[in-house]
Amino acid sequence: MERESNRTEKSSFRDPSGFLFFQDGVLYRQINQSYQEDFDLLKKSGLFKRLIKEKLLTTHREADPKLARTKDAYRIIQPERISFISYPYEWSFSQLKDAALATLKIQKIALEYEMILKDASAYNIQFLEGKPILIDTLSFEKFQEKPWVAYKQFCQHFLAPLALMSYTDIRLNQLLRIHIDGVPLDLAAKLLPQKTKFNPQLLLNIHLHAKSQTYFSDKPQSSRIEKQAKLGKNRLVSIVNGLESAIRGLNWQPKGTEWADYYHKTNYSKKAFKEKAVIVERLLKKAKPNNVWDLGGNTGEFSRIASDKKIPTVSFDIDPAAVEINYRLVKERDDKYILPLVLDLTNPSPATGWENKERESLIDRGPVDTVMALALIHHLAISNNLPLAMIAKFFRRVCKSLIIEFVPKEDSQVQRLLATREDIFPNYNQDGFEKEFQKEFQIITKEGIRGSKRTIYLMKSNRKEKFN
Amino acid sequence: MVSVTNGQIHSGWYKIIRMFAKTLLVVTLYLTLAKGAYAYLDPGTGSYVVQILIATLAGGAYVFAMSWSKIKTFLSKLASKISKSKDGKGK
Secondary structure (H helix, E strand, O other): OOOOOOOEOOOOOOOOOEEEEEEOOEEEEEEEHHHHHHHHHHHHOOHHHHHHHOOOEOOEEEOOHHHOOOOOEEEEEEEOOOOOOOOHHHOOHHHHHHHHHHHHHHHHHHHHOOEEEOOOOHHHEEEEOOEEEEOOOOOEEEOOOOOOOOHHHHHHHHHHHHHHHHHOOHHHHHHHHHOOOOOOHHHHHHHOOHHHHHOHHHHHHHHHHHHHHHHHOOOOOHHHHHHHOOOOHHHHHHHHHHHHHHHHOOOOOOOOOOOOOHHHHOOOOHHHHHHHHHHHHHHHHHHOOOOEEEEOOOOOOOHHHHHOOOOOEEEEEOOHHHHHHHHHHHHHHOOOOEEEEEOOOOOOOOOEOHHHOOEOOOHHHOOEEEEEEOOOHHHHHHHOOOOHHHHHHHHHHHEEEEEEEEOOOOOHHHHHHHOOOOOOOOOOOHHHHHHHHOOOEEEEEEEEOOOOOOEEEEEEEOOHHHHO | OEEEEOOEEEEHHHHHHHHHHHHHHHHHHHOOOOOOOOOOOOOOHHHHHHHHHHHHHHHHHHHHHHHHHHHHHHHHHHHHHHHHHHHHHHO
16 A cells, blocks of 8 residues: 555554654554563563464564664564554454454453553454454553453443444444544443343443443542552453453344345346356456455455455445455455455545544555446446546546446346436446546456446556556 | 342342442552552543452352352252161161
8 A cells, every 4th residue: 555655653642652653665663662661571471472373463573773763762663564454443243343352362361471451442453364463562561460451442442332233233333433442331321222231241341331430430539549459360351251251242143234135136147147257357367456445345256256366355345234244254265365344435434533644544545456346336326426527536546447347227226226216317328437437547448248238347547657 | 139138128239239339448448559550541440440340240259159069069968968868767
């Protein structure tokens, strides 16, 4: 991904133990002297080795100390890169659940080595080769027989949103998009159904926790309690075990949504479907991308054509059920190259947090080599009233080459969209499509799908100077 | 979860609140025992207290489970003794 070559990563200001920065386009982490003791303990105790072995923490290389940005630097490391940074509000239910369980597993292992997680942010977890992994090497500190500092954060970032998605509505994961430090527990307690009070773990970790937070919020003795409270290791482990059983007990089944059973509903003949796959494969071979975004990827049927070629592919879809099915397939197939994510392309993830720079927007995380937009254009142009020119401009901003399927008005899927509304799209036809897209792209090749009225194009961006 | 003490009926909630108050007392007792530590996250006092409460409950449940298994062992031993002695009588 293209980035400014020498900047400080804007998302790593919270923890004074260190920060991330770019030098000549390479990502480094400065570890400050204030974290020296804990960093040494992480290495000497064997915890670091164990977590690397279990693929729960990203690796790093020691880098030149001269790269230090400030005088209080202790070490400079070069962390392993994640090909696409994703955020919890873009994850499906099981992705957030697996991220939560990974965090708790790390916490339990850390306690074995007399260390503890000093934060439990969902943003510290990323997906690498299909699995959740901790990316913040500075998340550990010596265990001091005190309650878990990050317990509240864990409940807000993982337990509350998962409980809401499971018990109230799957779409409530979007609360994470508004609340950067996780879903406030009093809000979660209000939105959860009464029956969750009969679940002992949810009663304690969410309902009572929320009440306790409110009760102590204005009590003068609070700071003394915080400084002096004690909690032994076994007791802390029992809390972590409780959280783990709470998370494991939360479930959600993908069904009854718009797209999850899409392929069964369409009138695509099996032959046409197969042919579409062959064309996509051929065009991918021609495009030779290093990475792909499959926009409107549904359950990842066509993303897998790219991932089977070992091309890192992000498979976006608006439907949390389709993304959930896709993620379950990733796990089942041990697919290391697909990252399924929930995304409404007509309102994509914005840049949020301090200065709008802590969490990047979708466009900030691009451009990508190739975008696949299969059976998508009619949803953008007709359901969302987007003029073809605007769609073409957007694609040019996010990719260097484009594999796009044009679905004409005569197609039954478009007819379905037009059935309930006036046809105010006189320019929505193949000629109009080619005319608008040729302003931004060069058409390399186009192939009709036999057995349907659709055409698939491979296009290359006209704006070479920006990307090369 | 309903129990009767001194002729009054108490719900499970009453027990939880009582336990909560006890925990507060325990926290207060610790005030003189531990020294402060630095953290960049605000842990939240309410979150600390809930952890101690959960740990106390879990501890209580553990003690209960242990004593229950002891009671069960005791009862089963007793039962086998009785049946043995009955067998003895039968002979």
